[in-house]
Amino acid sequence: DAGVTQSPTHLIKTRGQQVTLRCSPISGHKSVSWYQQVLGQGPQFIFQYYEKEERGRGNFPDRFSARQFPNYSSELNVNALLLGDSALYLCASSLGATSTDTQYFGPGTRLTVL
Amino acid sequence: AQTVTQSQPEMSVQEAETVTLSCTYDTSESDYYLFWYKQPPSRQMILVIRQEAYKQQNATENRFSVNFQKAAKSFSLKISDSQLGDAAMYFCAYIPAYAGGTSYGKLTFGQGTILTVHP
Numbered sequence: 001d002a003g004v005t006q007s008p009t010h011l012i013k014t015r016g017q018q019v020t021l022r023c024s025p026i027s028g029h030k031s032v033s034w035y036q037q038v039l040g041q042g043p044q045f046i047f048q049y050y051e052k053e054e055r056g057r058g059n060f061p062d063r064f065s066a067r068q069f070p071n072y073s074s075e076l077n078v079n080a081l082l083l084g085d086s087a088l089y090l091c092a093s094s095l096g097a098t099s100t101d102t103q104y105f106g107p108g109t110r111l112t113v114l
Numbered sequence: 115a116q117t118v119t120q121s122q123p124e125m126s127v128q129e130a131e132t133v134t135l136s137c138t139y140d141t142s143e144s145d146y147y148l149f150w151y152k153q154p155p156s157r158q159m160i161l162v163i164r165q166e167a168y169k170q171q172n173a174t175e176n177r178f179s180v181n182f183q184k185a186a187k188s189f190s191l192k193i194s195d196s197q198l199g200d201a202a203m204y205f206c207a208y209i210p211a212y213a214g215g216t217s218y219g220k221l222t223f224g225q226g227t228i229l230t231v232h233p
Binding site (some may be wrong): 031033035040041042043044045047048050055056057058088090092094097098099100102103104105106107108 | 118119146147149156157158159160161164186205207209210211212213216218219220221222223224225226
């Protein structure tokens with residue numbers, strides 16, 4: 001079975017632009033979570049979506065938004081990019097949205113903001 | 115707020131030897147889950163092991179085992195018979211059993227420990 005997939009692998013944007021990152025969960029998984037990992041640090045939680053509804057939100061500005069589609073795939077959008085948004089963005093999928101559901105991570109999208 | 119601390123930025127081990135990575139956490143919850151994830155240079159975060167706080171028995175997965183000390187809020191990872199493929203960044207992570215508010219799905223990670231394996 002395929003694992004979590006993310007696209008694109010790498011992305012270069014300039015300040016002020018907008019970006020959309022995509023994630024496809026493991027087959028059968030209904031929940032997707034997004035994390036930001038700045039170089040040399042642990043991932044920071046951004047959002048969790050379950051059954052197309054936002055269930056959890058981390059301490060990120062409103063420039064960050066996400067949505068989940070009927071096939072459980074998800075998009076993360078970041079508007080008005082800042083240099084500090086440069087990071088690895090990780091998507092994780094889980095069967096459900098409870099803490100008992102282990103999260104499995106994708107390979108990430110490396111975003112560079114110039 | 116829950117915090118996870120990994121006090122060892124870097125560790126090294128000889129191939130076939132044993133190494134222990136440390137993790138402490140702070141929480142007022144009594145029921146929670148703890149994880150060790152491995153992130154090789156390829157970036158893919160891979161689940162190594164999971165521990166449920168209500169279980170007294172330490173989790174094991176082949177060469178990987180944990181020492182879970184609930185009272186001390188300590189959760190260390192022991193890697194036995196280290197292999198070159200074990201070289202990676204290791205993250206300790208925590209999630210409460212019953213999340214509330216906006217914290218659903220929120221894994222809290224430590225800063226990571228870079229493990230080098232010498233042949």
